[in-house]
Amino acid sequence: MKKVLTTCEFCGCGCNFYLGVEGGEIVAVYPSVSHPISQGRLCIKGWQGHEYIHSPERLMAPLIKERNGFREASWNEAYQLITNKFSQIRTQYSSDSIAVLSSAKCTNEENYLMQKFARACLGTNNVDHCARLCHASTVIGLATTFGSGAMTNSINEIEGADVIFIIGSNTTEQHPLIGDRVLRAITKGAKVIVADPRQTQVAKLSSLYLMHKPGSDVALLNGMMNVIITEGLEDKEFIAERTEG
Known part of the structure; x- marks a missing residue:
């Protein structure tokens, strides 16, 4: 069984653990003993959080909403629909009518790519992040009070x-x-x-x-x-x- 070191993304603790991979599927979780936060322990999120990967309820293909509900579509069809909709909105209302909302669940690199996509591809500076509603105020307060x-x-x-x-x-x-x-x-x-x-x-x-x-x-x-x-x-x-x- 192959063990892959990774970081839990369910909260800001950043615990490390190893995912046991066998036959292309995750079959086990092993806490990192050397990590300064987890120290060989995990919470219920760390132990069980990976189960959604192989859940039968997980979406494995795009769904397009139509009058009678959702229907499964190919990735090419979904991307083409998204592209057409973005182009239509930009032409009719300008790029400023589009906003992009990113997530704290994404890595720094993924958030960087999201804002790059918004500015370079869509032509909009309307980029926001969920942490602005909860964490931005603490950053300003801490930086003003403690310098960081x-x-x-x-x-x-x-x-x-x-x-x-x-x-x-x-x-x-x-x-x-x-x-x-x-x-x-x-x-x-x-x-x-x-x-x-x-x-x-x-x-x-x-x-x-x-x-x-x-x-x-x-x-x-x-x-x-x-x-x-x-x-x-x-x-x-x-x-x-x-x-x-």
């Missing part, structure tokens, strides 16, 4: 934290192996504070759970900052040495 639009610590450091504050994240479901680090930190005595309208798994195990109303995250955080500053709880030395503005 990414986390300032490694994932493995979470396990050694004394206090963890979680807001806007159902960690054990969204990023299970990061959630695993949080759970390990709890077993080591870490205090976990969770602010979430829904009582998540981590919230049930937290030292303090705040069930604030949906949409009130900013008000909650502003209130916390107000109390910290009003009561002089901020680390003045750290602010003087490490921050500006």
